Amino acid sequence: MAKNRIGATSTSPSTALATIKRKALTPSGEVTLAKTLGSEGPLAKMPGTGGEVIHQSGIVRVTGRDYATDAETVPASEIYFVARKKLGNSGPWLNEADKVAWIDPRTGYECIMLRHDPDGFLSGYVGVPEDHPLFGWDHEAIAPEIGIDVHGGLTYSRICNDEPSPQWSLEAEAHRICHVVVGHASLNTTDDRVHSGQWWLGFECNHLYDVVPGRPQHRQGFMGAETHAEYRDDAYVVREILNLAAQLKALALGEPVPARDGPPLPSIGLDPKRGG
Template sequence: MARKKTATTKAPGIDVAKSGLPDGLLSSQPVAYPVAGTSVTALQVWHNPDRRPRGDGPWTDEADKVAWIDETTGFGCIMLRQSNGTLSGYVGVPPGHPLFGFEADALPVDLASGVHGGITYARPCEVNRFERRAHGRPREERYTVCHTTYIRHVQEYRTVQTTSDEFEDEDLWWVGFDTGHPGDLVPKPRLGDDHRRGGVYRDQAFVYANVLELARLLTAADGERKGQRSTTPASLPSPDIGGDEA
């Protein structure tokens, strides 16, 4: 595991204190982010121009990654724009949650069907530490579904600057959904997806509402969070956490 470094720690050949923010990160401190007629205390707000749809549209004033902790459930939440221009939503549950480690097709039907299009993502934390690589390179924080930090980004190939994690557990299990289903507008469709241009764009207000509902459903599945005895239904298959990393 890469050792965490404070913002003033110097790595060989790098003046970390003067490194500044990564390109696209709005702030190194929590900020109020308006969404769906309210606001969340966003721990990260990223702008990822490579994923933003062209031209003006309902996405014009949207960020491309927003991460926060839901005040009601205490779960970490993320809205993230995909390479096709659509938005996806994710909620992270800690070890000890009865559904930690369950893949998407193994989740209870009532939970899986409780959000738009059903659950399509259930995987462990993606981190951009150099031990876990995407095609030989560290993952970039702006695209990860993982713990939220004020700053965690790659300074050099094997040098990571980070502040303290906002979550108690080293790993979370992220459960999520996407908005690239039939009837949804895909702003940047791949070849063969042109028929999706006529759908409805699922904006951040829509995704935010579904994220909150997913957090509520995951809380209901965890009786211990309300002081109740936690039980896992006998019909649930054993969790499988050995799948490929996203």
């Protein structure tokens, strides 16, 4: 099989400092944060005490706290909440984070859960280092026989999204698929980040068999009964990210791909865009 290698080089971002201040996430700070986020629901996703919070242009970033789904708690390095028009009056997405970045302790790989604007569906990404056998591969060139088995199949393959920027901003960081911050996040675009090249492989939850919060009139809506469409929440997506990380680690070690954790995946064939 031919290897389709794409742009395996990366540029360094600007070192411009942001003109915003960190604040300790004290009990009184949590009350203020709940008001900012519109409810106490998001706080339940961040167990424990302590940490730091910063705000900028309707975006909140929390560091120093884990992130908990209904099924898994991950050692989050960064947790983002992005102010946006509410996608309906109810739904699990209203209390979920919009981006969570962490390093998976079982594989050592960098992981990101990210919500897409304006439709509100979640996606997942795992970064692999330059010595990984799939580093630089286009996701469409990765044969099923390799053993990657993730929701909807791989839909993303790209080097770190760390183009130079004249000014650091939470807006950029909240949507960037790039290196995970190690320890407490800096207000500098380069401090505390892992700088070796990372190739990101990922998947999206916006297929025919997925409920997309921002597209109630899309065909996912009126074909939902036929495809058993449902919203893929943070618990589902985090589990898929961890499954993908485990599969990629096994490939790196030359070991058999491990069995998936969780229920069987929807058939890609249910979506004509993917399965024909």
